[in-house]
Amino acid sequence: MKQIPEPSRRRLVTLAALLSQQQVERITSVTLSALTGWSQSLIRRDIALLEVRAGVSNGYDVRLLRSAICAALHIGVVESDGGADAHDERGEAHRCCIVGLGRLGVALLDGGFFSGTPFRVVAGFDASMNRTEVLRSVFPLYPASELETVVVREGIEYALLAVPDGSAQATAERLTASGIRGIVNYTGAVLSVAVPVENVAPVTALSHLLAQRVPMDFRGAVPKRIE
Amino acid sequence: MKQIPEPSRRRLVTLAALLSQQQVERITSVTLSALTGWSQSLIRRDIALLEVRAGVSNGYDVRLLRSAICAALHIGVVESDGGADAHDERGEAHRCCIVGLGRLGVALLDGGFFSGTPFRVVAGFDASMNRTEVLRSVFPLYPASELETVVVREGIEYALLAVPDGSAQATAERLTASGIRGIVNYTGAVLSVAVPVENVAPVTALSHLLAQRVPMDFRGAVPKRIE
DNA sequence: CGGTGTGAATGCTTTCACAGCC
DNA sequence: GGCTGTGAAAGCATTCACACCG
Numbered sequence: 001m002k003q004i005p006e007p008s009r010r011r012l013v014t015l016a017a018l019l020s021q022q023q024v025e026r027i028t029s030v031t032l033s034a035l036t037g038w039s040q041s042l043i044r045r046d047i048a049l050l051e052v053r054a055g056v057s058n059g060y061d062v063r064l065l066r067s068a069i070c071a072a073l074h075i076g077v078v079e080s081d082g083g084a085d086a087h088d089e090r091g092e093a094h095r096c097c098i099v100g101l102g103r104l105g106v107a108l109l110d111g112g113f114f115s116g117t118p119f120r121v122v123a124g125f126d127a128s129m130n131r132t133e134v135l136r137s138v139f140p141l142y143p144a145s146e147l148e149t150v151v152v153r154e155g156i157e158y159a160l161l162a163v164p165d166g167s168a169q170a171t172a173e174r175l176t177a178s179g180i181r182g183i184v185n186y187t188g189a190v191l192s193v194a195v196p197v198e199n200v201a202p203v204t205a206l207s208h209l210l211a212q213r214v215p216m217d218f219r220g221a222v223p224k225r226i227e
Numbered sequence: 228m229k230q231i232p233e234p235s236r237r238r239l240v241t242l243a244a245l246l247s248q249q250q251v252e253r254i255t256s257v258t259l260s261a262l263t264g265w266s267q268s269l270i271r272r273d274i275a276l277l278e279v280r281a282g283v284s285n286g287y288d289v290r291l292l293r294s295a296i297c298a299a300l301h302i303g304v305v306e307s308d309g310g311a312d313a314h315d316e317r318g319e320a321h322r323c324c325i326v327g328l329g330r331l332g333v334a335l336l337d338g339g340f341f342s343g344t345p346f347r348v349v350a351g352f353d354a355s356m357n358r359t360e361v362l363r364s365v366f367p368l369y370p371a372s373e374l375e376t377v378v379v380r381e382g383i384e385y386a387l388l389a390v391p392d393g394s395a396q397a398t399a400e401r402l403t404a405s406g407i408r409g410i411v412n413y414t415g416a417v418l419s420v421a422v423p424v425e426n427v428a429p430v431t432a433l434s435h436l437l438a439q440r441v442p443m444d445f446r447g448a449v450p451k452r453i454e
Numbered sequence: 455c456g457g458t459g460t461g462a463a464t465g466c467t468t469t470c471a472c473a474g475c476c
Numbered sequence: 477g478g479c480t481g482t483g484a485a486a487g488c489a490t491t492c493a494c495a496c497c498g
Binding site: 028029030044045047048053054055056057058059060 | 456
């Protein structure tokens with residue numbers, strides 16, 4: 001199978017999540033269209049990229065479709081009611097770390113976010129020794145000086161970056177130098193690094209919404225919850 | 228000026244942030260290309276969409292370019308550091324609320340995130356009366372039952388949604404019914420509503436990174452920090 | 455029928471290449 | 477020289493329309 005283009009890829013990630021929260025067994029593209037606001041043809045095309053016949057004339061098998069998406073995108077997702085294997089190549093969750101244990105970083109420590117997902121937080125870092133000693137968590141916390149060592153030793157793949165804006169770029173460079181594969185950026189800084197970055201700072205997200213500012217007349221082909 | 232297409236719009240938002248953290252006075256598309264990893268022509272095209280001549284042969288005027296972008300996208304001033312312009316903050320900031328005061332929601336209460344941005348958090352909501360009474364913040368906290376009333380009364384435009392996944396859709400519907408214009412979704416639930424949603428749940432962001440999984444050979448046309 | 459999968463057509467986005475300018 | 481701005485070309489993504497299937 002070939003590379004899936006980015007727009008489709010992002011929609012498919014959403015679709016996978018959407019399917020996980022579906023209770024029915026079969027679902028049609030028209031329903032998915034209503035739920036997402038994307039056109040039926042678009043949805044069918046996206047699914048066709050998987051090169052799996054997941055649908056017949058009465059729609060797609062939800063379970064099947066979701067695991068096809070997960071397989072194609074290398075997203076392993078743990079079944080809520082214990083069905084598929086859904087393991088990634090190594091059968092292990094992807095190891096992540098949180099860098100910067102301010103209020104936001106600490107909030108992410110909450111293990112609940114990641115249980116039942118293919119991700120596992122295995123380390124936290126903070127510049128201040130105090131914090132790493134005072135805070136309690138289910139996984140070890142380290143002073144920032146040990147970042148490189150620990151990332152390599154623990155085989156950490158992804159980082160959640162929640163340091164102050166001023167140290168963001170420098171920290172990101174240390175992370176990439178240690179072989180990290182991607183960064184979720186909670187800082188307002190724009191990072192320049194050679195790995196993928198997902199910018200999720202509150203202000204960034206709000207800015208995207210604000211910039212969107214579509215003239216308030218777009219009801220019609222719009223997502224609508226299904227009964 | 229016409230509608231700016233989405234891909235360009237998202238890049239321009241990033242560009243605006245990038246320019247804010249630049250110290251030089253002038254900057255060329257080749258530099259911006261190095262910082263972002265986007266091609267020079269793409270950057271020039273994006274900027275051309277603004278229909279402002281912000282550049283001459285030695286590059287763009289940083290200050291000018293940034294305000295042109297902000298103007299075109301209706302993003303108010305986003306001063307990164309040092310900026311001495313707290314003057315217009317109160318009158319024109321877009322009013323936001325935080326819904327769900329769990330660990331994550333509480334972390335966002337930290338006013339620091341929004342100072343110097345065109346956004347201001349003016350209310351917090353939580354289903355549990357306890358929390359709204361116990362927590363301290365610079366703006367008022369309300370029980371969830373007052374959501375509709377307060378959103379309307381305070382003219383709140385955007386919501387940061389950090390409730391448990393199970394209540395996400397229902398809460399989102401209440402928010403849109405109250406006239407909110409966009410939602411930053413911190414939950415893992417996929418929302419079906421008629422306003423723009425920015426999905427920023429940790430697991431969602433990580434999934435996008437994981438799905439990206441580009442074969443590790445893409446050094447070359449890659450963002451690189453400038454000395 | 456109501457639905458999927460897909461060639462063909464449309465419409466967008468990005469890159470190319472170069473004129474014009476400093 | 478080095479740079480922006482922009483037609484024109486190339487490359488993608490999305491929609492259309494219809495064959496085909498249960």
